[in-house]
Amino acid sequence: MSDFAGMEDLLQDFLQEAYDLLSDVDNKLVDLERMPDDRGLLNDIFRGFHTVKGGAGFLNASELVTLCHLTENLFDRLRNGELELTPELMDVIMAATKGVRDMFGELGQMVMPQPADPTVIAALQGALSGQMPGAAPPPASASAPPAEPVPAKAAASAPPGSGGEPDWQALHATLTGQPAGAAVTQGELITKAEAAPAPAPAPAGAVAPVAGDPPGTPSPFGRRATDRPGGQPTSARRAEERGGRESTIRVDTSRLDQVLNLSGEIGLTKNRLTSLRADILAGKNDSETLHALDQAVSQLDLLVSDLQNSVMKTRMQPIGRLFQKYPRIARDLARQLGKDVELVLAGEETEVDKTMIEDLADPLIHLIRNAVDHGVEMPLERQAAGKPAKSLVRLEARQEGDHIVLIIADDGKGISAERIRAKAVEKGLISEEEANTLDERQSLNLILLPGFSTKSEISDVSGRGVGMDVVQTNIQKLNGSIEIRSEPGKGSVIMISLPLTLAILPVLLVLLGDQPFALPLSLVREILPIERERVQEVGGKETLVVRGEVLPVISLARLLGWPLARYPEYGVFMQTAERSFILAVDSFAGRDDAVIKSLEDFRPKGVAGVTTLSNGQIVLILDMKELLADLGQHPDMAASLRALAAA
Amino acid sequence: MAADPKMRFLVVDDFSTMRRIVRNLLKELGFTNVDEAEDGAIALQKLQGGGFEFVVTDWNMPNMDGLTLLQTIRATPTLKHLPVLMITAEAKKENIIAAAQAGASGYIVKPFTAGTLSEKLNKIFEKMGQA
Numbered sequence: 001m002s003d004f005a006g007m008e009d010l011l012q013d014f015l016q017e018a019y020d021l022l023s024d025v026d027n028k029l030v031d032l033e034r035m036p037d038d039r040g041l042l043n044d045i046f047r048g049f050h051t052v053k054g055g056a057g058f059l060n061a062s063e064l065v066t067l068c069h070l071t072e073n074l075f076d077r078l079r080n081g082e083l084e085l086t087p088e089l090m091d092v093i094m095a096a097t098k099g100v101r102d103m104f105g106e107l108g109q110m111v112m113p114q115p116a117d118p119t120v121i122a123a124l125q126g127a128l129s130g131q132m133p134g135a136a137p138p139p140a141s142a143s144a145p146p147a148e149p150v151p152a153k154a155a156a157s158a159p160p161g162s163g164g165e166p167d168w169q170a171l172h173a174t175l176t177g178q179p180a181g182a183a184v185t186q187g188e189l190i191t192k193a194e195a196a197p198a199p200a201p202a203p204a205g206a207v208a209p210v211a212g213d214p215p216g217t218p219s220p221f222g223r224r225a226t227d228r229p230g231g232q233p234t235s236a237r238r239a240e241e242r243g244g245r246e247s248t249i250r251v252d253t254s255r256l257d258q259v260l261n262l263s264g265e266i267g268l269t270k271n272r273l274t275s276l277r278a279d280i281l282a283g284k285n286d287s288e289t290l291h292a293l294d295q296a297v298s299q300l301d302l303l304v305s306d307l308q309n310s311v312m313k314t315r316m317q318p319i320g321r322l323f324q325k326y327p328r329i330a331r332d333l334a335r336q337l338g339k340d341v342e343l344v345l346a347g348e349e350t351e352v353d354k355t356m357i358e359d360l361a362d363p364l365i366h367l368i369r370n371a372v373d374h375g376v377e378m379p380l381e382r383q384a385a386g387k388p389a390k391s392l393v394r395l396e397a398r399q400e401g402d403h404i405v406l407i408i409a410d411d412g413k414g415i416s417a418e419r420i421r422a423k424a425v426e427k428g429l430i431s432e433e434e435a436n437t438l439d440e441r442q443s444l445n446l447i448l449l450p451g452f453s454t455k456s457e458i459s460d461v462s463g464r465g466v467g468m469d470v471v472q473t474n475i476q477k478l479n480g481s482i483e484i485r486s487e488p489g490k491g492s493v494i495m496i497s498l499p500l501t502l503a504i505l506p507v508l509l510v511l512l513g514d515q516p517f518a519l520p521l522s523l524v525r526e527i528l529p530i531e532r533e534r535v536q537e538v539g540g541k542e543t544l545v546v547r548g549e550v551l552p553v554i555s556l557a558r559l560l561g562w563p564l565a566r567y568p569e570y571g572v573f574m575q576t577a578e579r580s581f582i583l584a585v586d587s588f589a590g591r592d593d594a595v596i597k598s599l600e601d602f603r604p605k606g607v608a609g610v611t612t613l614s615n616g617q618i619v620l621i622l623d624m625k626e627l628l629a630d631l632g633q634h635p636d637m638a639a640s641l642r643a644l645a646a647a
Numbered sequence: 648m649a650a651d652p653k654m655r656f657l658v659v660d661d662f663s664t665m666r667r668i669v670r671n672l673l674k675e676l677g678f679t680n681v682d683e684a685e686d687g688a689i690a691l692q693k694l695q696g697g698g699f700e701f702v703v704t705d706w707n708m709p710n711m712d713g714l715t716l717l718q719t720i721r722a723t724p725t726l727k728h729l730p731v732l733m734i735t736a737e738a739k740k741e742n743i744i745a746a747a748q749a750g751a752s753g754y755i756v757k758p759f760t761a762g763t764l765s766e767k768l769n770k771i772f773e774k775m776g777q778a
Contacts, residue, residue: 010667051707
């Protein structure tokens, strides 16, 4: 049973918005380190915690309320100049922010957050009471708990009934449920919901409705007072069961309006076609009717492609939502390593498919860590080289034609192709001869090989030799590619190129007998005829020499476990990350923009999905990597094709 | 005074989740004619467009905060009659006093239930009925 039964929607909304707020707070914290006295920043951060606290209260997440409350109070003191921001205090704030993020994580698993790390709470309370080492002792008046009754002059400053405004004592009565004129005391003014700057963490009851609420009032969101955190043993398991993916998306309403508008237009065109059909079935086939039919179909064509585009756009999200997490990560890491690094973001507004954004998160973190850890030098080393002590790492996104390009650039020491080659040979990844044939670009690409890491000692930050190859694999899964450039002494640039969307895949349709198959066009280099006399056998395997390159010829029929009915006439020169080869097929049916449909829970090996041709025929989209991984039999593939043929 | 269920509300908060919460609570109380604004400045624009009968506003917002919004409403002849309910997480006495001085019709502390909201609204309606 969820801790948030009946309020899942609210929770989703809250989290989505609160994560954005927190990322913003994170970035502002990074800025704050440079400008510790900036009141605007302090105010914004204060408001961030304040807003999260307000929302958390409605979710009954009392631990989150407590943590935000303490942090918010700290920023209140900071912005009022009652406390001074020291590096020690900054660390406490960073820890508190992390605590808030962790609690969001728990909420995301529909689990009531556990109490924050007691040391963080204690540090916050210590800072608030002026016991933070290095923190300026706050003025006595500010540190005194506001426990005294309201001074009479406060009441006097707003005389009852002044200037036709509602008199505030009567108002207080309304607010607190106390009869007007009753002694106004702290306890009444400050409702139980907010033990305001009291140094103790709010008790469990702190989020109870404000005073005056009739006991047992049913909650508007079905929250249950009995659902207290406690240490449910199920939490961890639940956390594992749910993938980290967001299941909701925020879409600009104007884009949804466009979708609505287009579907309306399509409805109208459909009506037109229906009436034309009636006419034609009734025997009316004069040129005017046929012209009208032609027009209606053309219009439908246009509208449908517009609709597809619009729907696709609803999935597009600005990549800034991903980027904004990184300055904080870079800052933390740089601090840990004793480096001075500024992460500069550009092109945050560039829009990328939502799934892709999620899949890019980890590779980008890795690349940024690499840049900070391996790329840039220590401040002294930089100064010795005549560079500014502070290093810049730039993360940029931009759209180039139908591709998205991501760039991670640093102004560090660069990558030495010579060293990379030597390392690769030393690790046995390539032979000495191979190393000698590699040019600069190819040498740099060696760092993408599994098991490659140039840093001799393993740091717990980025290098463990399982990095760049994983990045490479992840990017390839998105049909993207990586390019590395470097200039020794000046820095390195890593460029990631990605297709705009994953929903539509350009494919090449090949034929085996009469059966078409779709191959991802991105892997196809060229198409060539297979002349039987030019096929050579090398070590029992068929090969073909194309412009001096010896390529294995692999028959698609054999890959699928089909009998070879006749000798294939054409070869498709394909290139995956691991190998280049020629796929032998009977013929071609053309190229198409396939809308991939997944086979739900039925996934035969070697099949990425299916698509439908214009004539209604269903075609399998082949996953070449999977097919090649095992050149043996594919019984399930064969079975699925038989099933298809029977359908 | 019995509240008119068609009464037009403006809910002002920079946190959209909070606007939704307030909107849901109002709906629960039978008020469905609700518009939203993201901060005081946008709220003021909407209010000047006319047609609103009740303002429910957050305090802490960027651009123009709730207190300034309240003060501006009270200083604008065409708007000064509008009931304004302040919603905030601040329950400090200075805040309540400031809100009262600025002419707030009511003050409610987060989190709250539909019951509490109803109570506050009714008290404001009563007052309006007397006036």
